Amino acid sequence: MSALEITGLRRVYQRKRGDPLEALRGIDLVVPEGEVHGLLGPNGAGKTTLCKIVSTVLLPTSGTVRVLGHDVVTDTAGVKSSLGIVFGGDKGAYDRLTARQNLTFWASVYGITGTRRRRRVGELLERVGLAERAEEVVGGFSRGMKQRLHLARGLVSDPGVLILDEPTVGMDPVAARDFRALVGELRGGGTTILMTTHDMAEAAALSDRVSLIDQGRLVMTETPETVGDLVSAYERVDARGVPERVREQLAVLPGVVSVTGTGGGLTRVETEAPEATLAVQRALVDAEVRDVSLSRPTLEEVYLHLVGGRGMGVDP
Amino acid sequence: MITPVQAARTVRHAAVIARADLGVVYSWRTWLFGWLIRLLCQMVFYSLVGVLVGDPEYTVHIVLGAAVMTCVAETMLATASTCWDRHQGTMGLLTASPVEPGVFYFGRSLQWPASATATTSIALLAVPPFFGIAWEWHQVPVLVGIVVLTCLSTYCMTMLVASFALVLSEARNIISAISTTCVIAISGAMVPVEFWPVPVQWIAQALPVTHGLAAVRAVEAGAPASAVLASVGLMLLAAACWLSLALVSFRQVFARARTGNGALD
Amino acid sequence: MRRLLGGFTLGLGFQLRAMVRSADTYFALVGAPLTTVVLMSMMLYSGRTDLASYAVVAPTLMSLWTAGLMFAGEMISEDRENGRLEPLLASPVSLPSLVFGRLCGAMFISLPAFALAIVTAGLVFGVWITIHHPVVFVLAVLATSLATAATVTALSAVFIVAPGARIVQNSLSMPVFLLAGVMVPVALFPVWLEGASRVLYLSWGADLFRDALEPAPVEAVALRLLTMAALGAAALAFGSLTLVRFLRRARAEGTLSRV
Known part of the structure; x- marks a missing residue:
C-alpha cells in the first residue's frame, strides 16, 4: 500500500470578484511508504493547497487523495488519525501554555491518554531538545524552539505520514540545520514525509524524490540528483x-x-x-x-524556464 | 461519534488553555479591583434606576435581575476567546485534528463561567442587602447552587453565539454586546417578561437565564422548593437544547471551512 | 501655536476618516439603541414616562465615554506597535495636540448615538423626545464632548506611561457611568458621594443634557459650562504634560520603540 496516493486532484477557489482560481490542475502522485518526498515550487504554485487537502483541512474539487488507504473525503477520521502536520512559521502553539502542556493537549486531542501520553510527550520533548525548557511558557520561546515544538506536535500521534509545509521558513541557518537533522532521523525511522519547500538545497538534502509543482501542475518527479544536475547546468x-x-x-x-x-x-x-x-x-x-x-539562477527560475520556455529574467 | 469519556477528556484539556488565558487576562488584583468592581457597578447602575423611579418594590426586582445578569455579561466573553485560536494560528491544526469542535470550544472558554460563578455569587449575596433584601443563612447555598447552574446554562447558550462569532470574528465584540443587552432586556431582569409582546416572551422562555432568574426570585419570595426546582429544570432543558445546537453549529463551521468558503486561518 | 493647531486639525481629520472605516466605531454605536431599549422599558414599566428623556441621555453619554476610552487606549499603543510613533515624533506636529485632535474627532460619535437613541425611543416605544432648549443643548453637547476628549487625552497619557493600566481600561466605564450619574442624577446620591461626583466633568454634562431636554427653564447655564471647561482644561493640561514628559524621557533612554 502506498502512503500517499493522489489521482487527478483539482482544486478551484471561487472568488468574489474575477474568474475562479484553479490552484491545482490535475495532480497525480504516488508516495510509497517510508519515502521522504520533497514538493518544490514557487509561492502560489499550489503546494500549500495540496497540503491542506491531504491534511483534511480543505476539500478537493475533484480527484481522490488516499492517505495510507484512507480517503480524505469519505474517511476523514481515518486520515486524521494517521497523519501529522507541521506548518512553518512560529504561530500555531498556545503561547500561554508550557511546551509540555501544549504537547499534552494535542496528544489528548489525538486520543492518547494516561501513561502512554506522559511517556510520549516526554520522549518527544527529549527528541527535539526541549526537555529542559518543557515547563516554560511557549510565548517566551525563540522562533527555532517554537518550530521544534511544532515538529514534536506533528509527531505526537506517531503518525504514519507527516506533512511538513515550509518547515524551515524563517529559521536561522543553525536552527534549520538542526531541524534537517531531526527530519533525517525520522526518515531512518520509516515515517513517510511529504515536505514542501522552495529551498532546493533543503529538498536535495532530505528527499528521496523531489516533485516540481508550478501553477497547479506537477512538472516532474525526479531524484534530487537529477534535479540538481539541471540546476547546475544553468x-x-x-x-x-x-x-x-x-x-x-x-x-x-x-x-x-x-x-x-x-x-x-x-x-x-x-x-x-x-x-x-x-x-x-x-x-x-x-x-x-x-x-x-x-x-546561478534559483531553482524556480530554472524550471520555469524548463517548462514554460520563458526567459529566466522574466518574473514569474 | 464521540464517547462521553472522550468528550470529558477534550473538555479537561481545553480547560487548561482556558485557565492559562484567564491567568494572563487577570491577576487576582485586576480581577478584584477591575473586573469585579466593574460588574458590581453595572449592577448598582441598574438598581439605582429603581431608586430614581421611586418604587422600592420595583427596586428589589431590578437588584435581583441585575445581579443575575452579571453572569450573562461575563460568560459572553466566550465569544471573544473562541476567536483567539484564529490569531494563535492553531485553527488549521484543530481542523486537521480529530477533535470534536464544539466539545473543544466548550472547554476552551470555561474560565468565564467559572469566573462568572464567583462574580455573580458575590453580586447576588453582597449587594442586595444594601437595597433591603436580607438573605437568610439557609438560602445562601441554594442561591450559590442556582448561580453555578445558571452560569453553566448561560454558557451553553453563549456557545452557539460563539460559533457564529468564529465565522464573523471581526464582529465578535458587536455580536457579544448585542446578545448581552438583548438578554438583559427581555429575560425579566429589568422588567417582567410579560412587559414585552408575546413573540418576544417566547424567545425569553428559550433563554436559560430567564429560568435561572425565576428560580432566584422564587427563593427570595420564599416559594416552595418545587417552584425553584421547576425553574431550574426548565433552565437545564433549555441549556441542553442550546448546547446541542452549538455542537452542530461548530461542526458546520468546520465543515464549511473545508470547502474553502469561510476559511478560518 | 501653528504646531499645536496643525496637530489638532490633522488629528481631527484623520480620526474622522479612520472611524468611518473602523468596526470599533460601530461597536461603540450599537450600544446606544440597545441601552435605550433597556432603560426605556424600565421607565415605561414603572409608569415614569416623564423621565423618558433620561433614558435617551444616558446611552448617548455612555457611547461618548466608551468611544473616548476605547480610542484613547488603543491610539498611541497601536502607533507604537506598528512603528508609526517614531516617524510621528520626528515630524513637526505636536503629539499631545494630535492626540487631543484625534479624540475630539472621536467625539463626533455622540451625534449618531443621540440620533439612534431618540429614534429607538420613538419607534420602539412611541415616545418622542423634544429638545426644549436647543441652544443649551448644543452648548451642552459641545462642552461635554470637548471635556470628554480632554479627559481621555489625560487617560491615554496614563496608558502609555503605565501600560499595565490598560488592563483596567474596560473596567473604567461602568464606575464612571455610575459615579457621574449619566442615568440617575448625582443629586439623589448621599451628600459625600455627590461631592466626589462633582469632580467628574461628566456629572455636570449629564445634568445639563437632561435639563436641556426638559421644559423647565435651565438655571446657571454659564456657570455650569464654565465648570466643565475648567475640569476639561485641567485634564488636558495634565495629559499634555504627562505625554511631553514621557516622550522626553523615552528619547533620552531610547525606549520609544519598545512596547
Whole structure:
C-alpha cells in the first residue's frame, strides 16, 4: 500500500470578484511508504493547497487523495488519525501554555491518554531538545524552539505520514540545520514525509524524490540528483556597460539562451552550459567590459524556464 | 461519534488553555479591583434606576435581575476567546485534528463561567442587602447552587453565539454586546417578561437565564422548593437544547471551512 | 501655536476618516439603541414616562465615554506597535495636540448615538423626545464632548506611561457611568458621594443634557459650562504634560520603540 496516493486532484477557489482560481490542475502522485518526498515550487504554485487537502483541512474539487488507504473525503477520521502536520512559521502553539502542556493537549486531542501520553510527550520533548525548557511558557520561546515544538506536535500521534509545509521558513541557518537533522532521523525511522519547500538545497538534502509543482501542475518527479544536475547546468552573467554591438555578438553564441536588459544599464546573459558561460565571459573581457558578475539562477527560475520556455529574467 | 469519556477528556484539556488565558487576562488584583468592581457597578447602575423611579418594590426586582445578569455579561466573553485560536494560528491544526469542535470550544472558554460563578455569587449575596433584601443563612447555598447552574446554562447558550462569532470574528465584540443587552432586556431582569409582546416572551422562555432568574426570585419570595426546582429544570432543558445546537453549529463551521468558503486561518 | 493647531486639525481629520472605516466605531454605536431599549422599558414599566428623556441621555453619554476610552487606549499603543510613533515624533506636529485632535474627532460619535437613541425611543416605544432648549443643548453637547476628549487625552497619557493600566481600561466605564450619574442624577446620591461626583466633568454634562431636554427653564447655564471647561482644561493640561514628559524621557533612554 502506498502512503500517499493522489489521482487527478483539482482544486478551484471561487472568488468574489474575477474568474475562479484553479490552484491545482490535475495532480497525480504516488508516495510509497517510508519515502521522504520533497514538493518544490514557487509561492502560489499550489503546494500549500495540496497540503491542506491531504491534511483534511480543505476539500478537493475533484480527484481522490488516499492517505495510507484512507480517503480524505469519505474517511476523514481515518486520515486524521494517521497523519501529522507541521506548518512553518512560529504561530500555531498556545503561547500561554508550557511546551509540555501544549504537547499534552494535542496528544489528548489525538486520543492518547494516561501513561502512554506522559511517556510520549516526554520522549518527544527529549527528541527535539526541549526537555529542559518543557515547563516554560511557549510565548517566551525563540522562533527555532517554537518550530521544534511544532515538529514534536506533528509527531505526537506517531503518525504514519507527516506533512511538513515550509518547515524551515524563517529559521536561522543553525536552527534549520538542526531541524534537517531531526527530519533525517525520522526518515531512518520509516515515517513517510511529504515536505514542501522552495529551498532546493533543503529538498536535495532530505528527499528521496523531489516533485516540481508550478501553477497547479506537477512538472516532474525526479531524484534530487537529477534535479540538481539541471540546476547546475544553468548559469547567468550580469554585466554593466555592454555596447549594443557586443550584445548582438553574445546573443548568437552557442549555448546562450537569452540576452536581456534588466534596466540601469545592466545586461543579463543566460546560458545553458558551462562552456557557453566561459565564451560569454571571454567576449566581454575582449570588449573591455569590466563590470561582470556570475550567478546561478534559483531553482524556480530554472524550471520555469524548463517548462514554460520563458526567459529566466522574466518574473514569474 | 464521540464517547462521553472522550468528550470529558477534550473538555479537561481545553480547560487548561482556558485557565492559562484567564491567568494572563487577570491577576487576582485586576480581577478584584477591575473586573469585579466593574460588574458590581453595572449592577448598582441598574438598581439605582429603581431608586430614581421611586418604587422600592420595583427596586428589589431590578437588584435581583441585575445581579443575575452579571453572569450573562461575563460568560459572553466566550465569544471573544473562541476567536483567539484564529490569531494563535492553531485553527488549521484543530481542523486537521480529530477533535470534536464544539466539545473543544466548550472547554476552551470555561474560565468565564467559572469566573462568572464567583462574580455573580458575590453580586447576588453582597449587594442586595444594601437595597433591603436580607438573605437568610439557609438560602445562601441554594442561591450559590442556582448561580453555578445558571452560569453553566448561560454558557451553553453563549456557545452557539460563539460559533457564529468564529465565522464573523471581526464582529465578535458587536455580536457579544448585542446578545448581552438583548438578554438583559427581555429575560425579566429589568422588567417582567410579560412587559414585552408575546413573540418576544417566547424567545425569553428559550433563554436559560430567564429560568435561572425565576428560580432566584422564587427563593427570595420564599416559594416552595418545587417552584425553584421547576425553574431550574426548565433552565437545564433549555441549556441542553442550546448546547446541542452549538455542537452542530461548530461542526458546520468546520465543515464549511473545508470547502474553502469561510476559511478560518 | 501653528504646531499645536496643525496637530489638532490633522488629528481631527484623520480620526474622522479612520472611524468611518473602523468596526470599533460601530461597536461603540450599537450600544446606544440597545441601552435605550433597556432603560426605556424600565421607565415605561414603572409608569415614569416623564423621565423618558433620561433614558435617551444616558446611552448617548455612555457611547461618548466608551468611544473616548476605547480610542484613547488603543491610539498611541497601536502607533507604537506598528512603528508609526517614531516617524510621528520626528515630524513637526505636536503629539499631545494630535492626540487631543484625534479624540475630539472621536467625539463626533455622540451625534449618531443621540440620533439612534431618540429614534429607538420613538419607534420602539412611541415616545418622542423634544429638545426644549436647543441652544443649551448644543452648548451642552459641545462642552461635554470637548471635556470628554480632554479627559481621555489625560487617560491615554496614563496608558502609555503605565501600560499595565490598560488592563483596567474596560473596567473604567461602568464606575464612571455610575459615579457621574449619566442615568440617575448625582443629586439623589448621599451628600459625600455627590461631592466626589462633582469632580467628574461628566456629572455636570449629564445634568445639563437632561435639563436641556426638559421644559423647565435651565438655571446657571454659564456657570455650569464654565465648570466643565475648567475640569476639561485641567485634564488636558495634565495629559499634555504627562505625554511631553514621557516622550522626553523615552528619547533620552531610547525606549520609544519598545512596547
